[in-house]
Amino acid sequence: MxxxxxxxxxxxxxxxxxxxxxxxxxxxxxxxxxxxxxxxxxxxxxxxxxxxxxxxxxxxxxxxxxxxxxxxxxxxxxxxxxxxxxxxxxxxxGDREAAAAVARDYEAEGYDVGWGRTDFVNRWRETEFAVAHDSPLEPLERIAADHGMSVVDTGFAYHVKSPDxxxxxxxxxxxxxxxxxxxxxxxxxxxxxxxxxxxxxxxxxxxxxxxxxxxxxxxxxxxxxxxxxxxxxxxxxxxxxxx
Structure with a gap:
């Protein structure tokens, strides 16, 4: 068609x-x-x-x-x-500041975003934040919701982004x-x-x-x-x- x-x-x-x-x-x-x-x-x-x-x-x-x-x-x-x-x-x-706040709170609770000291995954991001699949999802979703953000699974990472x-x-x-x-x-x-x-x-x-x-x-x-x-x-x- x-x-x-x-x-x-x-x-x-x-x-x-x-x-x-x-x-x-x-x-x-x-x-x-x-x-x-x-x-x-x-x-x-x-x-x-x-x-x-x-x-x-x-x-x-x-x-x-x-x-x-x-x-x-x-x-x-x-x-x-x-x-x-x-x-x-x-x-x-998108709200890059809110995404960064989610990452800070996630790490403050003792979780690792998973990319090591030199984080090329997030280095040039302007609107969201990505977390490695090896990191726990449930607390990430909870913290994201507290900041009015959502989490989407791309198959390779969890991305914290604005819901719209x-x-x-x-x-x-x-x-x-x-x-x-x-x-x-x-x-x-x-x-x-x-x-x-x-x-x-x-x-x-x-x-x-x-x-x-x-x-x-x-x-x-x-x-x-x-x-x-x-x-x-x-x-x-x-x-x-x-x-």
Whole structure:
């Protein structure tokens, strides 16, 4: 089925997660996704939507040599290149101070956020805070609620964020800059933090390693997982749009 506004033989814009979707189970980028992303970006906008801090998806776009169009920090940070290098909008949404307060109170109760002395996971975050999976979840959720914050499991970490910030809201902002309707997009993801994005777009895929929330939100669950699942989704969409 074509997304709303879609036309045969014209690829729709794409929104895609990184970890667990473009990678293997060790978060290593699957090299086969590189030409697939470049080829798609040559025909239609590609937006990278991740829970990582802003520098990571920006760097991915730079190394792919595609326009920098990113949703980072689970929707808290959005930058969309309008087409001319450096001509884009950067916006931040979320309460970074509240997220940092949650982390301080969590550590004050004797818990470790889990990233060691040099914390590159949180070093460049602007809108949220991430805690390692090895750290206890229940006290983190309790403390976050006390600060009016929520916790989302990305499959690789627990992210403390504002409740009204998610990748779906990030895509709405990105779509406005690109003069597109979110329903025109195809999206591919794998975890709870992708659910709002997958439910928003016109055509959505969860790779086979996806959690229950992503599977429920997606139109299609791929037979393959990780990078193989993304490539399966790409081939499915290309076939549909060629018909």
């Amino acid at each position: 074509l997304p709303a506004g879609g036309r045969a033989n014209v690829l729709p814009p794409l929104a895609v997660d990184i970890d667990g979707t473009l990678t293997d189970d060790r978060r290593a980028l699957d090299a086969r996704v590189i030409p697939a992303l470049r080829e798609w970006a040559a025909e239609a906008p590609v937006v990278v939507a991740t829970g990582k801090a802003l520098p990571y998806p920006v760097a991915l776009c730079e190394f792919l040599a595609t326009p920098v169009r990113v949703i980072a920090e689970n929707g808290g940070a959005v930058y969309i290149d309008r087409g001319d290098a450096g001509d884009g909008d950067l916006r931040f949404t 910030v998610d990748k779906g809201q990030g895509l709405r902002a990105a779509a406005r800059v690109l003069d597109r309707d979110p329903a025109e997009f195809v999206a591919v993801g794998d975890s709870e933090n992708d659910a709002e994005l997958l439910a928003l777009v016109g055509r959505s895929f969860a790779v086979a390693n996806a959690d229950a929330a992503a599977r429920t939100a997606a139109d299609t669950v791929c037979e393959a997982g990780y990078g193989d699942g993304f490539l399966e989704a790409v081939e499915t969409v290309r076939t549909e749009f060629a018909d």
